[in-house]
Amino acid sequence: MNPIDFSTEDGWDDEGSFVSIADPVQTLPGPTSAPASIRVSVAVVESDPPTRDALLRQLGEGVTPFSSIEELAGRLTGAVPVVVVLGPSCAANSELGISERLIEAHPNLAAILVVDELTTTLLQQALRVGVRDVLTLGGDPDQLVAAVGRVAQTLEPAPRWNSSPNSPADEGVGSDPGMNGKVITVFSTKGGAGKSVISTNLAISLAQRSGQPVCLVDADLQFGDVAVMLKLTPHHTIVDAIGSLDRLDAALLSSLLVTHEPSGLKVLPAPLEPAFADQVGASEMVEIVECLRSFCGYVVVDTPAYFNDLVLGLVEVSDNVVMVAGMDIPNIKNVKIGLQTLRLLNTPMEKLMLVLNRSNSKVKLDIGEVERTLGVKADSLIPSDVLVPQSVNKGVPVVLHAPKSPVARSIQQLAELFIPSPAAAKRRR
Ligand SMILES: Nc1ncnc2c1ncn2[C@@H]1O[C@H](COP(=O)(O)OP(=O)(O)O)[C@@H](O)[C@H]1O
Numbered sequence: 301m302n303p304i305d306f307s308t309e310d311g312w313d314d315e316g317s318f319v320s321i322a323d324p325v326q327t328l329p330g331p332t333s334a335p336a337s338i339r340v341s342v343a344v345v346e347s348d349p350p351t352r353d354a355l356l357r358q359l360g361e362g363v364t365p366f367s368s369i370e371e372l373a374g375r376l377t378g379a380v381p382v383v384v385v386l387g388p389s390c391a392a393n394s395e396l397g398i399s400e401r402l403i404e405a406h407p408n409l410a411a412i413l414v415v416d417e418l419t420t421t422l423l424q425q426a427l428r429v430g431v432r433d434v435l436t437l438g439g440d441p442d443q444l445v446a447a448v449g450r451v452a453q454t455l456e457p458a459p460r461w462n463s464s465p466n467s468p469a470d471e472g473v474g475s476d477p478g479m480n481g482k483v484i485t486v487f488s489t490k491g492g493a494g495k496s497v498i499s500t501n502l503a504i505s506l507a508q509r510s511g512q513p514v515c516l517v518d519a520d521l522q523f524g525d526v527a528v529m530l531k532l533t534p535h536h537t538i539v540d541a542i543g544s545l546d547r548l549d550a551a552l553l554s555s556l557l558v559t560h561e562p563s564g565l566k567v568l569p570a571p572l573e574p575a576f577a578d579q580v581g582a583s584e585m586v587e588i589v590e591c592l593r594s595f596c597g598y599v600v601v602d603t604p605a606y607f608n609d610l611v612l613g614l615v616e617v618s619d620n621v622v623m624v625a626g627m628d629i630p631n632i633k634n635v636k637i638g639l640q641t642l643r644l645l646n647t648p649m650e651k652l653m654l655v656l657n658r659s660n661s662k663v664k665l666d667i668g669e670v671e672r673t674l675g676v677k678a679d680s681l682i683p684s685d686v687l688v689p690q691s692v693n694k695g696v697p698v699v700l701h702a703p704k705s706p707v708a709r710s711i712q713q714l715a716e717l718f719i720p721s722p723a724a725a726k727r728r729r
């Protein structure tokens with residue numbers, strides 16, 4: 301399946317003058333892991349006709365030309381994500397101002413600026429108004445196509461599954477075999493070990509890096525803190541997803557997610573009342589996660605501090621289980637029991653990743669000793685830092701609150717282990 305499907309419909313409020321599907325689809329680089337099929341409309345805005353034609357030639361068929369940003373603005377329907385390539389005539393201050401308002405008004409629109417000559421000032425100005433990338437006109441045409449592809453991947457996919465009501469893709473959960481995102485369950489057999497801190501920061505780091513939709517599910521149904529840690533006011537929770545299970549598809553589930561605006565992370569919060577927790581069974585939870593992975597590149601799941609059917613179901617469908625251990629004897633004892641339980645349940649040990657949280661705590665426990673006791677090497681060491689509780693109290697995860705701090709960097713490195721890249725291939729396990 302093509303990673304990007306330049307849409308021929310829905311993007312423009314016009315009389316059908318939008319040309320047929322573009323070939324650049326085939327050449328656009330998608331993420332190496334299971335690309336999403338994203339319908340994207342691509343527009344070129346340039347007032348100078350020869351330059352506009354040159355840009356159109358670089359991008360191939362299926363791209364709609366506009367001579368001004370106002371003309372484009374008047375034709376946007378909002379139904380399909382749009383990547384706008386702004387030509388050099390849009391680099392003027394006044395045009396950048398109009399672009400800024402357009403970008404702000406259309407969350408599903410992303411702009412790339414192509415300029416005659418790139419200066420630092422222009423780059424800064426462009427990035428400040430929300431342009432995603434700046435390239436030069438005389439540059440390699442493949443770079444422009446690649447940039448459009450990259451930016452398109454970050455846009456919310458148009459709900460393809462809704463495009464023809466009776467298509468097989470509509471038949472229910474997990475129905476888009478194109479995505480099959482990675483499910484990462486963050487677990488610990490000890491409360492307070494740092495599961496919620498790690499899952500929220502890990503999910504945000506993945507959202508920042510992967511270019512694919514990322515969802516965080518709060519499966520700590522009674523005491524979920526994800527919404528608080530991200531300062532979200534959920535309108536819907538997992539209970540609504542369960543309530544709609546008989547007709548749940550990606551489009552419906554997607555509409556129940558709340559977006560963490562600073563990072564773009566999608567969140568499925570825990571029930572607002574602990575009493576609702578009973579309504580969520582293990583098989584329902586698995587169904588929801590399977591549906592999420594059909595349109596998200598990564599699904600990170602925060603869990604309660606004990607094994608129950610729900611956690612076991614999640615462990616089974618997860619690609620990775622991140623086991624979080626604190627640096628004290630009760631933590632290590634409980635995590636050891638947890639690991640033994642997982643082994644008894646025939647959980648493939650390749651799935652397991654050990655994270656030692658507060659690894660620098662001066663508690664007279666040595667990392668090597670902990671690893672020997674647990675029989676597993678740590679994949680990630682997260683230092684203890686007062687920035688963590690501070691960021692929790694602010695509702696701004698530490699990877700956003702203090703992205704350059706050692707604790708944020710350690711979580712960013714953990715996220716990179718999940719992203720297919722040469723660096724990530726060098727797993728420490
Ligand atoms: N690396 C760390 N450094 C300092 N404090 C931490 C760290 N990790 C977690 N904490 C603190 O520990 C508390 C419990 O963490 P939390 O993620 O809620 O645990 P869990 O979800 O496993 O119960 C939080 O208030 C958080 O501020």
Ligand SMILES: [Mg+2]
Pocket residue numbers: 495496497520525603
């Ligand atoms: Mg928690």
